[in-house]
Amino acid sequence: MELKFVGIGLAIGLASIAAGLGIGKIVTQAIESTGRNPEAHGKIFNMMILGAALTEALAIYALVLSFMMLK
Amino acid sequence: MHVSVAAEQIFSVFGIPVSNTMLTAWVAIFLLAISSYFATRHMRKIPSGIQNFYEWAIESLLGLMEGFMGDRKQTLKIFPLAATFFFFILVSNWMGLLPGFGSIGLFEEGNLIPFFRSATADLNTTLAFAMISVIIIQISGVMALGFFHYGKKFINFSSPINFFVGLLELISEFAKIISFSFRLFGSVFAGEVLLTIITGLVPYVVPLPFLGLELFFGGIQALVFVLLTVVFIKIATTEMAH
Numbered sequence: 204m205e206l207k208f209v210g211i212g213l214a215i216g217l218a219s220i221a222a223g224l225g226i227g228k229i230v231t232q233a234i235e236s237t238g239r240n241p242e243a244h245g246k247i248f249n250m251m252i253l254g255a256a257l258t259e260a261l262a263i264y265a266l267v268l269s270f271m272m273l274k
Numbered sequence: 275m276h277v278s279v280a281a282e283q284i285f286s287v288f289g290i291p292v293s294n295t296m297l298t299a300w301v302a303i304f305l306l307a308i309s310s311y312f313a314t315r316h317m318r319k320i321p322s323g324i325q326n327f328y329e330w331a332i333e334s335l336l337g338l339m340e341g342f343m344g345d346r347k348q349t350l351k352i353f354p355l356a357a358t359f360f361f362f363i364l365v366s367n368w369m370g371l372l373p374g375f376g377s378i379g380l381f382e383e384g385n386l387i388p389f390f391r392s393a394t395a396d397l398n399t400t401l402a403f404a405m406i407s408v409i410i411i412q413i414s415g416v417m418a419l420g421f422f423h424y425g426k427k428f429i430n431f432s433s434p435i436n437f438f439v440g441l442l443e444l445i446s447e448f449a450k451i452i453s454f455s456f457r458l459f460g461s462v463f464a465g466e467v468l469l470t471i472i473t474g475l476v477p478y479v480v481p482l483p484f485l486g487l488e489l490f491f492g493g494i495q496a497l498v499f500v501l502l503t504v505v506f507i508k509i510a511t512t513e514m515a516h
Contacts, residue, residue, distance in 0.1 A: 256498035263460035
């Protein structure tokens with residue numbers, strides 16, 4: 204029974220680490236390119252939101268799974 | 275504390291079960307219909323009030339989508355669907371933050387069955403949206419490229435490599451349904467659980483920034499759903515590069 208909770212914690216924790224690293228990378232690059240080309244701010248921001256959402260989805264899968272395992 | 279992933283049934287009409295998310299979806303539809311009726315009742319060249327607000331919302335959304343699509347005619351073709359998705363998801367997401375949602379209900383077997391629950395916090399709703407979206411993507415691909423030309427993307431016997439690439443493409447179309455539905459559902463549902471837990475820990479002041487965060491995420495998730503639909507349609511309607 205206790206092992207189940209360790210598994211749930213690991214699932215969401217590992218997914219959060221990966222998604223955090225990914226989103227960090229995306230935002231870093233977006234800020235860098237905005238610094239180089241401030242006029243393209245709007246376009247870069249939209250692309251950043253899209254990329255961040257795709258990456259964040261991976262963490263959300265793990266979250267949904269862990270909620271389902273919690274039952 | 276009890277967390278229910280599935281939506282709870284509150285009553286049934288002629289044997290059809292009605293869940294609390296269905297009720298909220300109807301309320302959201304009703305709100306949108308009424309407000310659009312009043313916005314377009316007396317249309318004026320120089321807009322004011324609610325018509326002004328609607329025009330601003332529609333225009334900024336259209337501009338954003340045009341930036342992704344790159345073509346105004348094609349954007350206008352899918353705009354009614356995409357805008358409907360956007361406004362319904364946005365209203366549903368934000369309705370979940372209203373006081374009374376998830377907190378007013380009846381006790382059944384020791385668990386609270388709330389009367390209201392945000393429509394997008396139910397996997398059924400988001401799955402329906404995702405399937406509509408993916409089917410529209412396929413239809414627009416077929417309409418733009420022709421049935422056989424579009425089908426060549428998935429079933430291709432010209433070489434073994436192309437065959438396996440086609441298989442991967444086919445799987446990725448089904449993965450889109452899962453990713454669309456889980457992203458929206460997970461984000462909204464997790465937000466509600468987070469708010470419940472924070473309010474349980476510290477009832478005053480502390481939940482305030484989290485409410486703001488959820489407001490932001492509700493908007494972002496609605497936007498992301500629509501933008502991904504638009505981007506996938508754009509990918510489906512452009513010719514494959516060889």
